[in-house]
């Protein structure tokens with residue numbers, strides 16, 4: 519029996535992952551969801567740290583001592599600017615994509631099995647070298663990302679600032695995966711998973727109307743096939759969801775020393791993440807600053 523806890527399994531490619539895991543023999547799946555709907559779904563709103571703590575407590579209670587074999591932190595979102603704040607007063611894109619999953623990982627660490635896997639969904643946009651169209655991360659300073667009004671380098675064009683919040687949070691996912699992998703704690707495996715470009719998911723739902731329409735059209739199977747032949751980053755929801763399920767089930771594992779998994783032409787590859795994601799000091803600072811922001815002791 520394999521026990522898996524997952525966020526972001528209610529739409530997009532995460533729904534494909536959750537569906538496959540739920541159908542897999544010998545797998546017990548506990549899903550955190552804003553609108554729980556049957557099965558083992560428990561309430562979780564990543565925009566509220568109190569909800570994260572409540573979810574961790576109810577998941578632990580539900581498990582009753584059974585260790586967790588895989589923790590999939592897949593939920594994420596992007597906003598058109600950085601004006602929204604969570605219940606805790608943090609910029610919402612950063613809080614939902616980094617602070618809340620960080621807290622959840624920390625709260626569930628004690629119940630992870632020996633050799634468990636933690637997967638944090640990141641994005642190739644964390645790396646300026648990929649030439650992605652989104653504003654690349656300038657830093658992974660948790661304090662400034664939580665309070666962008668204090669960031670002296672804040673781009674005052676709303677959309678660019680919103681993109682930066684997203685790509686910087688995805689850089690934080692890679693740095694956090696590294697910290698977890700390098701902790702040596704119970705021989706954990708940690709992977710930062712970049713699903714490539716997956717059109718047609720719910721990710722664009724808060725973006726302006728023309729972007730939502732383009733996102734949805736580009737996700738249609740008719741366009742995806744020819745585009746996918748031109749661009750190796752482009753993946754279908756099925757490919758992205760199944761690769762995440764493979765990681766959860768141990769059917770795909772990182773080569774020694776690798777934490778970054780990038781899905782290219784529907785195949786998992788293990789390139790190096792961005793230069794900044796490979797630096798030790800930002801990883802250490804992010805771990806400690808995030809702990810302080812979510813009110814953990816270290």
Ligand SMILES: NC(=O)c1ccc[n+]([C@@H]2O[C@H](COP(=O)([O-])OP(=O)(O)OC[C@H]3O[C@@H](n4cnc5c(N)ncnc54)[C@H](OP(=O)(O)O)[C@@H]3O)[C@@H](O)[C@H]2O)c1
Pocket residue numbers: 525526527528529530531532550551552553562563564565592593594595614639640641642712713714715716717719720721722
């Ligand atoms: N699509 C891409 O091209 C792409 C590329 C690289 C990385 N990613 C990342 O992949 C992940 C999945 O994205 P997707 O494209 O499949 O988008 P999606 O369809 O919007 O899925 C996002 C998931 O996150 C959940 N979520 C969002 N905000 C939440 C909150 N406050 N509390 C709890 N759950 C929340 C959503 O739940 P609801 O059902 O309640 O909305 C949904 O299950 C994200 O982390 C995204 O950043 C996507």
